[in-house]
Amino acid sequence: EIVMTQSPATLSVSPGERATLSCRASQSVSGNLAWYQQKPGQAPRLLIYGASTRATGIPARLSGSGSGTEFTLTISSLQSEDFAIYYCQQYNDWPLTFGGGTTVEIK
Amino acid sequence: EVQLVGSGGGLVQPGGSLRLSCAASGFTFSNHDFHWVRQAPGKGLEWVSDISDSGDDTDYAQSVKGRFTISRDNSKNTLYLQMNSLRAEDTAVYYCALSLGEPRMDYWGQGTLVTVSS
Numbered sequence: 001e002i003v004m005t006q007s008p009a010t011l012s013v014s015p016g017e018r019a020t021l022s023c024r025a026s027q028s029v030s031g032n033l034a035w036y037q038q039k040p041g042q043a044p045r046l047l048i049y050g051a052s053t054r055a056t057g058i059p060a061r062l063s064g065s066g067s068g069t070e071f072t073l074t075i076s077s078l079q080s081e082d083f084a085i086y087y088c089q090q091y092n093d094w095p096l097t098f099g100g101g102t103t104v105e106i107k
Numbered sequence: 108e109v110q111l112v113g114s115g116g117g118l119v120q121p122g123g124s125l126r127l128s129c130a131a132s133g134f135t136f137s138n139h140d141f142h143w144v145r146q147a148p149g150k151g152l153e154w155v156s157d158i159s160d161s162g163d164d165t166d167y168a169q170s171v172k173g174r175f176t177i178s179r180d181n182s183k184n185t186l187y188l189q190m191n192s193l194r195a196e197d198t199a200v201y202y203c204a205l206s207l208g209e210p211r212m213d214y215w216g217q218g219t220l221v222t223v224s225s
Binding site: 099 | 142144151152153154157168202209210211212214215216217218
């Protein structure tokens with residue numbers, strides 16, 4: 001099983017600042033990596049797939065990068081709607097696995 | 108507009124059974140793979156199972172293999188998850204999710220809560 005590790009667990013950021021979230025895979029997943037956002041009481045929402053392709057309707061201030069075992073989600077200028085939990089997920093091999101999540105909170 | 112509406116959750120005793128449903132609309136159901144993903148209270152996301160567009164291919168997490176069965180009825184645009192021999196650790200919100208291509212979750216249902224407790 002491929003283990004996905006996200007860091008940090010919690011990120012405290014002021015509105016308008018940049019946030020950088022990391023996701024590491026225990027073995028290479030090539031570019032088969034997705035990012036999701038989840039707000040309290042809501043279902044997750046797909047943000048990024050293929051490590052760097054934004055899903056429909058996702059603003060350009062969110063960007064993904066990386067390949068192999070190291071991935072990054074960057075939010076260039078945090079807006080109020082960006083404070084949430086973010087999960088990465090690998091789909092290179094079964095079982096499909098998620099990282100433990102990073103909570104982005106208001107500083 | 109893609110819509111996934113989950114139902115069938117509830118309170119069940121350990122060892123009991125439950126069948127979850129996910130009714131889909133807004134797209135051609137039979138063209139796509141689906142997943143079930145769960146989230147225990149206050150915890151992260153855990154992939155449970157997936158099924159191919161035809162229903163011929165299925166996969167399961169080790170934690171549910173042999174107890175859960177995923178299926179679909181393409182004539183009813185509905186996805187199912189039959190859960191048997193339920194345990195306390197199966198308590199979670201269960202989400203159905205649609206894959207548009209690769210095995211990622213492009214769209215999610217609203218989730219249905221399953222509580223396993225005596």
